[in-house]
Amino acid sequence: MPKPLVIKADDDEVLDVELEEDFIKANERMAALNRRTFDRAGVRVVDFMGSIGSGKTSIIERLVESLKGKYRIGVIAGDTATDIDAERVSRHGVPSIQINTGRECHLDAPIVRKAAKKLIREGVNLILIENVGNLICPAEFPLGSHLRAVVVSVTEGEYMIKKKADIFRSAEVAVINKKDMSGPMGIDVGALVKDALDANPKIRVVVTSARTGEGIDDLAQALGL
Template sequence: MSNKEILSVSEGEILDIEIEEDLLKANRELASANRKILDSCNVKSINVMGSIGSGKTSIIQWLIKELKNKYRIAVIAGDVTTDIDAERVREAGAKSIQINTGRGCHLDALMIRKAVKKLDLKQIDLLFIENVGNLICPADFPLGTHINMVVVSVTEGPYMIIKHPFIVKEANVVVINKIDLADQMEVEIDKLVDDAKKINPLTKTVATSVKENMGLKSLINALEL
């Protein structure tokens, strides 16, 4: 059989192709590349995840106000639509970039790569990435950040942590927010802490209320800032 015969296939012939390509692994590799870029510029990064309304943006604003004289801070804000969050953190004193994911329910490493290119990383010490409000899909898509922080609030009820073990398993810090409303909501904070520790004994837990300015120092310590 000649080479030509080997290489040519007549119309309608079947060809099997081995691919062995892992799409989530591709995201993880991009996340590692993001980490290298951030490390090379000495930027510490925090991926902030949590449900819609848990208080992610309020906590970021709170930290910016407290830390803006210590660090040069930027925020990448992810949302399905609007630039409300980017504007809120800008008002608090940080540079911000909005990513609108459209129908996407999470940020991924490629989106962060593109957003990071728009920032002058040499002018930044601390980067918050506010993920899309969702406790499920972001767990599958690491972004390359140094810290994964999950925010839950007592207004979401007593089972938010135990019902979302995957994201808690990936969390370095779990914030239990709106604790000023715990009594009204009949939610036990100790129980939420226990749930988080059962799923991920290595995670740090912090109870906060942005409204009542409770727990800020503990949060800063937990984030090692």
């Protein structure tokens, strides 16, 4: 299996989190440009956000398996340093690009543009993006995707959604993953669904298990795929 391409951010390519309005605005402008580029190319783009270990890569792998007959899929995986995720996804026979953000805790629109253009040249019509793992920084940095999905898992405990409500407000779809672990964890999945809806009454909530495959078709549907 060929090694996935790794794009490392130059210092001037990934924007500093602490930094100001101007950077956020510049990112938003580039995100709008990305959206126009995606639409013109007829490419649908979904941005998956969530903590490390919530199951983003596992869900993307499941979606790739279930949708690769229908779409020409490409994956962009964001991580601070490793290429583990792009490598996992590339085993499913779809092009995947790893972006290493160094010390930055989110992807941003300029670097995603670079990777997405490469995938578009390869002829993809669906791009699944895995954002850098955490529930804080990605919220403020739209990438130009058509939809944002936030993934939490029952193993993160019962307070995750309440504590990080902001990111649910920035997303259209909430995924509550690892349903198979709700028994051992003693977690009430219905209460997590309610927390997500309390944070954002318009959010579509899907309960999944990337381990068993439960809910993956519902998720594809919620994403309009």
